[in-house]
Amino acid sequence: MxxxxxxxxxxxxxxxxxxxxxxxxxxxxxxxxxxxxxxxxxxxxxxxxxxxxxxxxxxxxxxxxxxxxxxxxxxxxxxxxxxxxxxxxxxxDPRETLRDALPDADEVRTILAGLDRLDAASPIGPWTRTTLRIIDRNPEVRAPELAAELDRPTAEFKRDVRKLKERGLTESLAIGYRLSPRGEVVLDHEDGPRERAPRREGHPLPRTIGAPATRALRAVDVHTLEAVSGWTRRDLAALHGVGPIALDRLEAALAQLGLSFA
Structure with a gap:
């Protein structure tokens, strides 16, 4: 619906x-x-x-x-x-709560067993760890680019990422994905800890604003709603790609957090 x-x-x-x-x-x-x-x-x-x-x-x-x-x-x-x-x-969405819940060692083993079952049922063979790794290496990268790197159809790749999202291991961004804190713990258990860029503090840009507006905001180093609140509506409207609909959706998302445009 x-x-x-x-x-x-x-x-x-x-x-x-x-x-x-x-x-x-x-x-x-x-x-x-x-x-x-x-x-x-x-x-x-x-x-x-x-x-x-x-x-x-x-x-x-x-x-x-x-x-x-x-x-x-x-x-x-x-x-x-x-x-x-x-x-x-x-x-x-309960997945939002789940992705911030850091699992202990026993729970990690349970999660990995579930990933093993997904791999065993897949017609293409094991894919769960490969998908987690490529998202971990390439946060905020579009699904078609990630799928192409894996030589997979984009629609199938997206479908599989949704299966990981159901387990709280990934989160969808306005453009692309990133591992959730829960997903990082699971992958680090498999591969050993790796150095990552610091996770941006704040709430990600809403997916509903569209790719052109997201790219325009990223170009001026605005990646979170908290950063958006430092801009006036007029200044944001002057960015190529940020139209009235995107502005209205940003305003609604800010209001949910008790924020507004500058």
């Missing part, structure tokens, strides 16, 4: 708790927790309805400007029924 960043932010704030979709059949189930850019969004109800049954209160709860605007948004695919989906913000 796709949701726009502004819609997600409104759900997180509790301002939106409904969504309306044209589907041929229900695409989500009650109790499903969707992983999104703002954390977990839980589906609390799914029911078929009709355009004639919609009211102004439905539009307000769905974040639409008016009942007419909501109906206009549902005008396409008129042959499909309308579904009313109840939503609530269910907290941060």
């Amino acid at each position: 796709l949701m726009r960043p502004a819609e997600l932010e409104a759900i997180r704030k509790g301002e939106v708790d409904l969504a309306f979709r044209r589907w041929d059949r229900p695409r989500v189930k009650v109790g499903t927790r969707l992983r999104t850019a703002v954390g977990l969004v839980e589906v609390v109800s799914v029911e078929q309805t009709s355009l004639s049954a919609l009211r102004a209160e439905d539009a307000r709860r769905a974040g639409a400007a008016s009942l007419g605007a909501l109906k206009d948004a549902l005008a396409q695919r008129a042959e499909r029924p309308v579904f009313r989906v109840g939503l609530r913000y269910a907290g941060t």
Whole structure:
């Protein structure tokens, strides 16, 4: 179930708790927790309805400007029924907590055993350690470049990185990846400690701002939201690649941390 960043932010704030979709059949189930850019969004109800049954209160709860605007948004695919989906913000993604949890020796052995099972089930042979190592050597590098270095299709490489992310070993950045603190402990157990560039303090740039804006910010040595807060909106807008949508998404991410533009 796709949701726009502004819609997600409104759900997180509790301002939106409904969504309306044209589907041929229900695409989500009650109790499903969707992983999104703002954390977990839980589906609390799914029911078929009709355009004639919609009211102004439905539009307000769905974040639409008016009942007419909501109906206009549902005008396409008129042959499909309308579904009313109840939503609530269910907290941060548990993977965020997991990736900062440093495992002890026993837990490391358990994690490695799980990686061994992934390797054994793979049609291409062992890949988990190789993938951890290339991400460790190349933080913030785009997936296609990493996949090319391993001579792997990008889509398959991304799929496998997600399996590592599920275990809290990697984290996705606005561009590329990096090992989580948990992943570093696991890889160091395998290979021995290695010297790494100091981890940047602060919260990474949100992935929702897009690659052009991320590259523009990196070019002026802005890698975290805390660094963004030192800039005015006008000065950021002057950077080539940082458009109004990226600025709005940065502003929303700053607000979650109690920060704002300078």
